[in-house]
Amino acid sequence: MRQIVFVLFAVVALAGVVASTAPTSGHADGEAAPIFVTKIPPGYRDWRLISVAHEEGNLNDLRAILGNDVAIKAYREGTLPFPDGTIIARLAWSYVPSEENNKVFGRPQSFVPGPPPAWYLQFMVKDSKKYAATGGWGYAQFDKDGKPADEAPLKTCFPCHEAIKARDFIFTRYAP
Amino acid sequence: MRQIVFVLFAVVALAGVVASTAPTSGHADGEAAPIFVTKIPPGYRDWRLISVAHEEGNLNDLRAILGNDVAIKAYREGTLPFPDGTIIARLAWSYVPSEENNKVFGRPQSFVPGPPPAWYLQFMVKDSKKYAATGGWGYAQFDKDGKPADEAPLKTCFPCHEAIKARDFIFTRYAP
Numbered sequence: 001m002r003q004i005v006f007v008l009f010a011v012v013a014l015a016g017v018v019a020s021t022a023p024t025s026g027h028a029d030g031e032a033a034p035i036f037v038t039k040i041p042p043g044y045r046d047w048r049l050i051s052v053a054h055e056e057g058n059l060n061d062l063r064a065i066l067g068n069d070v071a072i073k074a075y076r077e078g079t080l081p082f083p084d085g086t087i088i089a090r091l092a093w094s095y096v097p098s099e100e101n102n103k104v105f106g107r108p109q110s111f112v113p114g115p116p117p118a119w120y121l122q123f124m125v126k127d128s129k130k131y132a133a134t135g136g137w138g139y140a141q142f143d144k145d146g147k148p149a150d151e152a153p154l155k156t157c158f159p160c161h162e163a164i165k166a167r168d169f170i171f172t173r174y175a176p
Numbered sequence: 177m178r179q180i181v182f183v184l185f186a187v188v189a190l191a192g193v194v195a196s197t198a199p200t201s202g203h204a205d206g207e208a209a210p211i212f213v214t215k216i217p218p219g220y221r222d223w224r225l226i227s228v229a230h231e232e233g234n235l236n237d238l239r240a241i242l243g244n245d246v247a248i249k250a251y252r253e254g255t256l257p258f259p260d261g262t263i264i265a266r267l268a269w270s271y272v273p274s275e276e277n278n279k280v281f282g283r284p285q286s287f288v289p290g291p292p293p294a295w296y297l298q299f300m301v302k303d304s305k306k307y308a309a310t311g312g313w314g315y316a317q318f319d320k321d322g323k324p325a326d327e328a329p330l331k332t333c334f335p336c337h338e339a340i341k342a343r344d345f346i347f348t349r350y351a352p
Contacts, residue, residue, distance in 0.1 A: 064225055066225065091351070176221075
C-alpha cells in the first residue's frame with residue numbers, strides 16, 4: 001500500500017483561511033503577505049481523491065478530500081514536507097439519510113451528501129515563503145456561493161493543525 | 177447545480193458482479209455473455225469523484241464513488257441512460273474513529289477510512305448489449321488483494337439496483 005499521509009483539515013467548523021497580517025520572513029522586501037487565499041483554485045472538482053471522512057457533532061458532515069497533482073504525487077510517494085505548489089481541497093456536505101436508498105434496502109442505513117454547509121469548501125495551499133507564519137500553508141474557506149470566509153474564523157485553522165506538525169500539519173491520510 | 181444522478185451500489189454488502197449465464201438478447205449469434213467482470217479497470221484510483229457515503233449496519237463503511245471520464249460527463253450533463261463505456265467505481269473502507277483527530281479536537285467526532293472490507297472495490301460497467309440481461313450494467317467486486325467475488329453474491333446486485341431503474345439503475349447522485 002502506498003504512503004499515506006493526511007488531512008482532516010476543516011475539522012474545526014469555522015476553519016478556513018489562516019493568515020497573518022504581518023510581513024512573513026520570506027519577504028525580504030517587507031511586503032505584507034496576503035491575508036487570505038481569496039480565489040478558489042480553478043479545476044479543483046476534477047482533482048483526484050485523497051480520502052473521505054465523516055465528522056459528527058456540530059459539523060455533522062460528510063467530506064471528500066481531493067488533491068492537485070502535486071499533492072497526490074507527494075501523498076503516494078510519502079513525501080514530507082509537502083512541496084510548494086501542493087493544494088489540498090476539502091469539500092463538505094451536510095450528513096443526511098437517503099430516504100430513497102433506505103426504502104430500497106428496507107432499513108435505515110444509508111447516509112449521503114445533503115445541502116452544503118457554510119464551511120462547504122476549504123483549501124490548504126503550500127507556499128513555504130508566503131505562508132511561513134502558518135507552517136507554510138495558506139488556509140481558505142468558501143461557501144456554496146463562492147464567498148470567502150472572514151478572517152477571524154480562519155485564524156482558528158493553524159492552532160489546530162499545529163498539533164499535527166509531524167505530518168506537515170496535514171490531518172488527512174491517503175485512503176488506498 | 178449540476179445534474180446529478182447516482183449510485184450507491186454495493187449497498188448490499190455482498191454485491192458485485194451480477195451476471196447471467198444465459199446468452200443475452202444483444203448477441204445474435206447466441207454467444208454467451210461473460211459471467212463476470214473479472215478485471216479491475218486500470219487507473220480507476222485516478223478517476224474523478226462522483227460522491228461519498230456512509231453505510232451503517234452490517235456494512236459500516238465509508239465510501240467514495242468515482243467515475244471514468246464518460247461517467248463524469250454523463251453525470252454533469254444529466255445524461256440518462258448512461259452511455260456505453262461508462263464505468264463507476266465504488267471504494268469502501270471500514271468506518272473507524274480517528275483517535276489522533278479526536279485527541280486534537282478534544283472530543284470523539286471524527287470517523288475515517290480503516291482497513292478495507294471484503295467488498296472493498298466494486299464496479300458497474302455499462303455495455304447495453306453485453307449486459308442486456310442486467311439492465312445494461314455488468315457488476316464486479318474485488319477484495320483488497322484484487323480477488324474477484326464469486327458469482328453467487330454478485331447475483332444479488334441487479335435485483336436491488338432494479339428499484340432505481342428511473343436513474344438507469346444507479347443509486348449515487350452527483351455531489352457538487
